[in-house]
Amino acid sequence: MKAARSGNDIVHLEAVSVDRLQTIYEKGRRSELTCPICGSLLKLHIGIHEPPYFDHSFPSPDCERAILESAPQKITGVSVDSQEHSGFRLPKGKVIRESVQQEGPFMQSMPIKGNPAFLEKLLIERSIEDTYLTLLEEHGVTLDEQQMAAATAIEGPLLVLSGAGSGKTRVLTVRTAYMITVRKVDPKTIMLVTFTAKAAKEMKERLLSYPGISASAVNQLVSGTFHSVFYKILIFHEPEKWQRNLLIKWNWEKEKIVKNAGRDYGLDEKEFAYDSALQQIGLWKNSLLFPEDIKPIDDWEIACAYLYKKYEEYKQKTMMYDFDDMLVGCYSLLKSRSDLLEKYKRRFQYFLVDEFQDINKVQYELIKMLSSGSNNLCVVGDDDQAIYSFRGSDPSFILHFEKDYPAVKIVKLTENYRSAHEIVATANRIIKGNQSRMDKAMRAQHNFSEPAVLFFPYDEELEATMIVTDIQEKVALGARPSDFAILYRTHSMSRAIFERLAASSLPFVIDQDAESFYERRIVRGMLAFLRLSMQPQDPRAAAAILSPLFLKQNVLQEMKAQTILRDCDFIDTFSFVKTGLAFQERKLKALPAKIRSLRNVKPIIALEIVEKDLGYQDFVKKRGTEGNIEKGSDDIRDLKVAAKQFETIGEFLDHADHMIGMNKEVKQLSKHFTDAIQLTTIHRSKGLEYKTVYVLSAVEGSIPHDFALDSYRKGDVVPLEEERRLMYVAATRASLGLYFSIPQTRRGKKAFPSRFLKFY
Structure with a gap:
């Protein structure tokens, strides 16, 4: 159905610009759309695969006929002939059309075309005959030719380029089982390193399901994450220094330490991005750059370098350490104790490293040191999936692996067992644009899907x-x-x-660390102006706008006193604040009238006033976005998009509060x-x-x-x-x-x- 009644108006979808569709959709959700003929409630259906239409479950013949006859155009106030049809007044004869400035029509979705045709290929092309691999197949563990080559190349350096969905976990576990059962490698001499505890647990469980692998053999393997493996070495040799009760586990503990240092440096706790500073410190440390090595390039890095120095000094003084210290500490221990390094080089003869594209400098150097004795290093990864540079990962370690290991054998796993051909082909075309990558193209095993x-x-x-x-x-x-x-x-x-x-x-579920949009610092600050306009007696709203007004938090105590002495609300107290700066005091005297005016305009207009007339834009610019991928100005624009749906400040604030509550509720329910x-x-x-x-x-x-x-x-x-x-x-x-x-x-x-x- 292409038309609906909204109040006294008839909405024709063919004449509706795309920017109005969401508004009409919301009216349908509020039961404000009806069939122009029979009066039944309608909803606007806006999906991906077909143009928008009004959903009329059981339209009568009169409904369908009348809508087909109606004209999809906006009519001016010029008098025109009309006719009555089943209670629906439709234009008749020639009408005058008004030229309307609008965004344009709805754009239809389209499939991605031009992918190469799907070519079928057998799963197994056996070139390696082995009794154990045959036994694995009888247990349902099949390998293709590339996987077999990777699983059976035991001696020397091996780089396994494992494309997306290529079964790298199967290769790693079969390779480990093959070493233990066929090559009779002592499990105690094998180190299997993963990036998550979950991956390590999954590999152990898979190994236990393979023939010939006992629980005893699996337990003798040294396996786990980088941190767990190398922390065990530290606490074995230096138990007093690495006591578990001295570990700084949580980010809030780190923030507390650097914030204390930041106060001495003159950093504003509400304006400086301490979370980003800690990320920068971690990046430096995992790249084996210590405070004395840092050469700051701007004010942001100067501040971070200062905090880094003070953070390290605090840990040395208190004997505390964090997770990054586990790797750096083990690296320093092995570098300073050649006897220990030689001991572990003799102990471990085979190394398997998962997700090698995500490795950072300290992790690479640790593995390189330990494997230098046997040179039996197998690394598995995909340079096309290196996406963690923000935490120190460097794809150059996998891209340039041949430089450090000239005798390396390279096996490419290019069969994708996860995705259909159309998806794999599209992904290949996306990644092909990169220049710094190992040459490879994934190939799907099936094509049971439509194009992307x-x-x-x-x-x-x-x-x-x-x-x-x-x-x-x-x-x-x-x-x-x-x-x-x-x-x-x-x-x-x-x-x-x-x-x-x-x-x-x-x-639905959402990441546990995903804060509600309306609790983001910049958004919360803007909404505080709106909240204060609606609740002038709210001290929390008054406190929240002090920083955007470039006032210190201790001003709030003075404002509280003024509300009692002058029997007024917090909005009025701004005109009594003394800062010693004449220009600032003049602005504060004009502030109460502007804040009170916000409650009488639409939310989108109120946000414009806060941003431009009340100086919030200047606050965001001054605060800056040091070290943060998101810009405060982006948050403001996002908030404006959200505000367009609402007519009153009260409705908008109620919605924001509801979404904050929903975010907490969804996280709680996510566990179940x-x-x-x-x-x-x-x-x-x-x-x-x-x-x-x-x-x-x-x-x-x-x-x-x-x-x-x-x-x-x-x-x-x-x-x-x-x-x-x-x-x-x-x-x-x-x-x-x-x-x-x-x-x-x-x-x-x-x-x-x-x-x-x-x-x-």
Whole structure:
């Protein structure tokens, strides 16, 4: 159905610009749309695979006929002839059309075309005959030719390039079992290093299921994460220095230490990004750069270098240590104790390292030192999935592995057992644009899916609506919620999809560290102005706007006193604040009237006033975005997009509070959900797989992110190539369905499709 009644107006979808679709959709959710003929309630259906339409469950013949006859155009106030049809007044004869400035029509989704044809290939091309491998096959563990080559090449350095979905865990476990059962390698001489405890546990469980592998053999293996393996070495040789009760476990403990140092340096606790500073300190440390090695290039790094120095001094004084110290400490121990290094080089003869593309400097040097005796080092990874440079990972270690190990044998695992051909072919075309990569192309084992889909919502709101509608349709046809993942570049991009899912009946989970959008520092500060306008007696709202007004927090005590002495609210007290600066006091005297005016305008207008007239824009610029991938100005634009849906400040604040509560509730329920849609960042999705994946906002500035584009404009291509790898990782999470969203606008501005998808 293409028309509906909204109040006294008739809405014709053919005449509705795409920027109004979400508003009409919300009216349908509020039961404000009806059939112009029979009066039944309608809802606007906006999915991915077909143009929008009004959902009329049981239209009568009169309904269908009248809508077909109605004219899809906006009529001016000029008098025209009309006729009555089943109570629906329709224009008759010639009408005068008004030229309306609008965004344009709805853009239909399209499949990605041009992928090469699927070529079938046998799973197994046996070139290696081995009794044990045959026995494994009888137990359901089959290997292709490439996997066999990797599993049976035991001596010397080996680089296994394991593409997405190529079965690297199977290769690592079969290789370990093969060494123990066929080559009779003592399990105590094998070190198997993973990046997560979960991966180590999974490998042990798989090994126990293989023939000829006993629990005793598995327990003798030295396996685990880098931290767990090398921490055991530390506490064995220096137990007094590395007592568990001296470990700094939590980020809040680290922040407390550096904030104390920051006060002496003159850093504003509410303005300086201490979380980002700690990330920078960790990056330096894992790159084996210590305080005396740092050469800061700007004010941000100068501040971080100072905090790094003070943080290390505090730990030395208190004898405390953090997780980074476990690796750096073991590295220092082995470098300073040649006798210990020789002991461990004799002890360990075979090394297997998983996810080698994610290795950092200290991890690489540790493995390099220990394996230098036997040279039996097997590393497994995919340079196309190196996406963790922000925490010190460096893909150059896998790209240049041959330089340190000239005799290395390279095996490429290029058979993808996860994703359908159309998805694998699309991913290949994405990653092909990178220059710094090992030459390889993945190949799918099946083609039981449709091509990947591009869809073009107007903005973030419509993007979320279209995705939720598509999932609802698929669930109605038998899909499970856990079949779906919605991936995004940064947590801040999840606001609209979170809100749409929260309003649906679909179960979903979100990362535990994903704060509510409305609790982000910049957003919280803007909303505080609106809250104070509605609740002038609220001391928390008054306190929250002090920093944006460039006032110190101790001013709040003076304001509280003024509310009692002058019998006024917190808004009025701003005119009595004394700062000693005449220009600032003049602004504060004019502030009460401006704050009170906010409650009488629409939320979007109120935010404009806060940003420009009340100086919030200046605060965001002054605060800066040192070390932080997200810009405060981006948060403001996101908040404006959210505010457009609401007519009053009260409604908007109620919505924000509801979403903050929902975020906490969803996290609590996430612990119990086993069948739910997954909302997560692309980084967090690595190593996981889903039947259907939606990638949000595949546009310039999102992915690739603005920071990578800025670096590229300055001549540095490295961040841009990592962004392309990130897109590749997102695409290869899908097994059957892959959707890229390309909004026409993002954060209120015109958006352009990601250069990584330019082949479509």
